[in-house]
Amino acid sequence: MLSYADAEPGAELEPKQYPAARLDLVKYAGASGDFNVIHWNERLARSVGLPDVIAHGMFTMAQAGRYVTELAGGDPAAVLEFSVRFSAMVVVPDDDKGAMIEVSGTIAEKLDGNRVALSITARSGGAKVLTRARAVVRVP
Amino acid sequence: MAVNRDYVGRTFAPTEPYEVSRTKIAEFAGAIGERSPLCHDPEAARQAGYPDVIAPPTFAIVIAITSSAQVTHDSGLGLNYARVVHGEQSFEHARPLHAGDWVVARSTIEDIKDLGRHLMVTTRTDITTVDGEHVCTARGTLVERGE
Numbered sequence: 001m002l003s004y005a006d007a008e009p010g011a012e013l014e015p016k017q018y019p020a021a022r023l024d025l026v027k028y029a030g031a032s033g034d035f036n037v038i039h040w041n042e043r044l045a046r047s048v049g050l051p052d053v054i055a056h057g058m059f060t061m062a063q064a065g066r067y068v069t070e071l072a073g074g075d076p077a078a079v080l081e082f083s084v085r086f087s088a089m090v091v092v093p094d095d096d097k098g099a100m101i102e103v104s105g106t107i108a109e110k111l112d113g114n115r116v117a118l119s120i121t122a123r124s125g126g127a128k129v130l131t132r133a134r135a136v137v138r139v140p
Numbered sequence: 141m142a143v144n145r146d147y148v149g150r151t152f153a154p155t156e157p158y159e160v161s162r163t164k165i166a167e168f169a170g171a172i173g174e175r176s177p178l179c180h181d182p183e184a185a186r187q188a189g190y191p192d193v194i195a196p197p198t199f200a201i202v203i204a205i206t207s208s209a210q211v212t213h214d215s216g217l218g219l220n221y222a223r224v225v226h227g228e229q230s231f232e233h234a235r236p237l238h239a240g241d242w243v244v245a246r247s248t249i250e251d252i253k254d255l256g257r258h259l260m261v262t263t264r265t266d267i268t269t270v271d272g273e274h275v276c277t278a279r280g281t282l283v284e285r286g287e
Contacts, residue, residue: 018173024171024173027170027171028171028172030167030171031164031167031168031170031171031172031202032168032171032201032202032205033202033205033206034205048222057225057226057229058198058201058226058229059172061198061229062172062174062196062198063172063173065172065174065196065197065198066172066173066174066196068197069174069176069196069197074176074178075176075178075188076174076176076178076179076194076195076196076197076236077178077190077194077233077235077236079197079233080232080233081230081231081232081233082197082198082230082231083228083229083230083231083279084228084229084230085227085228086225086226086227086228086229132228
């Protein structure tokens with residue numbers, strides 16, 4: 001967990017891994033209302049030129065959101081601003097493991113009002129799946 | 141069919157009021173693996189000073205999408221949805237959404253621009269309570285992939 005006093009711009013934050021299996025995508029489809037077939041139907045995903053079923057971009061952003069929330073002491077309300085660019089797909093094979101999303105971050109800037117800006121990256125399958133991701137969190 | 145650039149600056153009609161519920165927050169938090177008691181336990185949320193359970197930071201997409209769907213499915217705009225991928229997304233929260241909120245969302249097309257063979261459409265969605273309190277601004281960029 002970050003504290004404002006100890007936050008050093010440039011400091012690297014410990015990466016964390018978040019699994020993404022087919023069941024997770026099915027749950028996310030239901031919870032979010034995004035039933036695009038490319039997120040659950042391999043046959044139709046391949047028919048539009050994708051290598052396999054891919055995760056919802058917003059599922060990946062949500063995993064980065066968990067990472068940021070955890071850094072901010074577990075309070076989702078501490079995440080004041082959060083932005084990402086979706087730079088590659090998270091391919092989720094139909095096996096027992098699915099995909100792994102690794103999220104890492106650095107402290108970008110200290111702002112007023114006990115706010116800290118974080119620069120976030122997410123990788124999966126050897127590719128950067130989120131770039132230019134930035135979060136502003138309020139920390140103790 | 142080409143996309144109609146006259147749509148830049150256009151604001152769409154607000155959505156019907158949406159009630160943020162404990163059940164939906166718990167379902168969404170469960171689906172993304174967020175186990176914070178502030179999303180699941182009303183008592184924990186109240187002890188932390190919130191009126192009820194609060195939503196994870198990306199929950200606002202559930203509300204924003206009902207509004208931005210008006211944009212993506214507007215036949216006058218002419219976006220080919222089968223070729224559309226999500227390029228960028230951002231949220232600015234004035235405060236967390238919590239169970240019991242009644243909110244409306246209203247979308248404005250901020251920008252339409254070319255990026256090589258692709259076309260990028262950026263939409264801002266303002267989420268306010270039915271009483272007019274601003275809660276969240278969501279911005280999404282959709283990319284229509286060129287042939």
